[in-house]
Amino acid sequence: MPRAPWARRGPAWSRPLRPGLTRTVTVPLLLAGAVLLTAATALLPRAAGSGWSWALGAELLVHGLLVWVAPVRTALGDLAAASAAVAATVAIVAGTLLVGPGQHGWAILLCIPVLYASSHFRRGFAVVVTLLGCLGGAVVLVDTRPGSRIVLAVDAVLVGSSLLLLCGSVVLVMEHLGRLVAELERAAAVDGLTGLVTRRVLDAALAASLSTARTTVGTALVLVDLDHFKAVNDRHGHPVGDAVLRHVGEVLAAAVRSTDAVVSRFGGDELAVLLPSCPVAVARARAGDLVAAVRGAPLVLEDGTTVPLSVSVGVAHAPQHAADVRSLYSAADAALYVAKRAGRDGFAVARA
Structure with a gap:
């Protein structure tokens, strides 16, 4: 109006x-x-x-x-x-x-x-x-x-x-x-290392998405955790670890393919993707795409060394899995740990 x-x-x-x-x-x-x-x-x-x-x-x-x-x-x-x-x-x-x-x-x-x-x-x-x-x-x-x-x-x-x-x-x-x-x-x-938005911006966008209720299909939150990131730092050094974070952030942003999506560095080696106006079935498919995109894009260092990468992903949907910001984060985090316990390099969706 x-x-x-x-x-x-x-x-x-x-x-x-x-x-x-x-x-x-x-x-x-x-x-x-x-x-x-x-x-x-x-x-x-x-x-x-x-x-x-x-x-x-x-x-x-x-x-x-x-x-x-x-x-x-x-x-x-x-x-x-x-x-x-x-x-x-x-x-x-x-x-x-x-x-x-x-x-x-x-x-x-x-x-x-x-x-x-x-x-x-x-x-x-x-x-x-x-x-x-x-x-x-x-x-x-x-x-x-x-x-x-x-x-x-x-x-x-x-x-x-x-x-x-x-x-x-x-x-x-x-x-x-x-x-x-x-x-x-x-x-x-803006996160100084990856160029992605910070948790503060993600929180504001998520709150706005839940409050405006632009469509009836809901909003999806995807938490992404780099697998074995500590081992990468220990083997190649922290500069390579920083390069991995930047590389994965770019891969996620390219794989989302949505102008409404928000890709954020959640903290440490965790990233997050907000998918407004996204049905749970589409969010599930997007999570699989993100896992496959990171797996298929290893980081190649200047000396020619290839660093294989994979991520574990947890998906939660509002209102199907949660009704507010805090509970949506909790549901996505719980799903992320399910994916990690299942062997990593995969995704899990929160339970209703």
Whole structure:
């Protein structure tokens, strides 16, 4: 079923880098701004007589509540959070003009929306908010500070350059942190030796497959254990053992022949294959194919030595053998040990 327009993601420029954190930060800032502007309106004579000042405080309050109730990762939530930077800039400039001459120090508050946009949104949007802040700072200085045009121009340049420097520094730092986080996420998702996905990714894919129930045929989990792997390490050395793991991973990935399948290094010398939307009969046939594929693809070393390989395979199916992730793993593991006790180089299917 297609998502409603309000539930879809907003345009790329409006999408917060960390939606949940952005909402947590945005709401207190907007509410604090509403309180500050309301207090200034009540205490300063010139502002107290202006309905616009009260309206600005009310707008910030309503905007904060909108950000709070808007669903995260939707067009409404994205636009509400992004427009908060523009609303805050306008409120700071308009509020400064309303409270009267001598209040040009309020221009320092323009750093807040610039810092917010630079740390929570992409570079283009941060630059737009910063330029808006530079323009607002120039307007504030011209309206509230007496002096020659040269002095005002110098002050406007100082304010603008400071905001641009703040924006650039924060954007560069956040982009660097983003690259580091992406590298860490990739390291957590991909096994460095085999290039297969890790147990973490396999668990997530398995949970998603069991929860979505895309078809009535179920999901199969295949656990693969290399036979006599310790003997390979003892005879040929650990570098050859690593090469065996990489080779077997490639053989399994090629033998699966399914875009939906997930091939993972389960840990040590164990691998796993997730087969979503797979009937138990097909899973049984696939298990036999995997055993035959590894048996028929020995590893040939650089010196011409051939290392024969075989695997033991355990198959479990949901919902026939298990109903949840943990029990499915247990059923597949039990079937794997049945295959190993039967002499290895074969497969076994879990009992219902």
